[in-house]
Amino acid sequence: MLKLGIIGQPLTHSLSPLLHGELMRLLDLPGEYRKYELPSEDLQGFLADFARAGGRGLNVTIPHKLTVMGMMDSLSPEAELAGAINTIVLESNPVHPDQVRRHGHNTDISGFIRGFPESIRARLAECRLLLLGAGGSARAVIAALMRSGVQAIMLAARNPEKTALLLTQTEQMKAALGSACHVSVMSLDSPELNSGLLLAGCNGVINTTPLGMWPDTENSPLTAAQLKNLPSDAFVYDLIYRPGQTRLLRDTARLGLETISGLDMLLFQGIFAFELWSGVEVPANIIPAVREVLSAALIEKTLDFPVTRET
């Protein structure tokens, strides 16, 4: 039986129990996926107890993605690159079942890339992109973009200290990847963003701020007037998945430009984590059904659902 769960604080609105419950149901794999809301000081003890109880895997979310880094026996190249973990695989020694190794992974990077339609993914290496926000997800997004060979990232955020820190981290990522990506930074209210010139030279915009997230759905990090400066083949990718169509994406769609919501990133980071835990490749033909369940839950706002499937 797959004993799985998610650690974070708070977890009230997490869609992960629904996603993994649905994967277990469709693949007919017995198991459970529970929410474990706990503070940082309880992490070490929890990880030991969970492993002792036969736990196989955990998702990790805010605020523990960085804290658990030092609690792992090994890190995947993606976790090392992003400096953050969103998935832990627990592997017990068949001879000494009490010895459990902890492997830290980051599936946000590959999940973010899978969120792109194939037509855009194929031309990422030619892109110059505007990235909004300098928080936890921005780091995974930058790692993913650099790995995809993007030419330039213009990072716009509101907090100069955090932006400067992220810039230092991007230098480390560049060195680790041997990337030639040019990274520049500016403030979110910089005149450059309003002049239109900068947006006219962008192939796409990626929003990693929560501006526009439910319930503040009329908010947006860029105005419709700013978006008008984008070239006609540009795209806008909003990591927000609730609502599926944010104000930013609605304004972009009105201009006839391609829009990408955060739902597929959410879906695929989960699928890639599930594959690591179960060793089962999720067949492509069940993915639309899982996506539909997530999408329906977001529309109905039925975010408190049963989290366990035991057989």
Ligand code: NAP
């Ligand atoms: P985070 O670590 O809190 O970072 C958020 C960033 O946005 C920070 O740079 C923050 O600036 C900035 N920000 C927050 N409020 C702002 C405001 N009112 N005006 C301007 N900037 C503001 O959060 P995160 O983990 O990166 O998540 C960000 C968003 O991405 C959330 O909506 C989350 O749901 C979404 N997300 C989606 C997925 C997915 O699978 N689709 C995965 C991860 C995240 P300060 O540092 O100054 O606060």
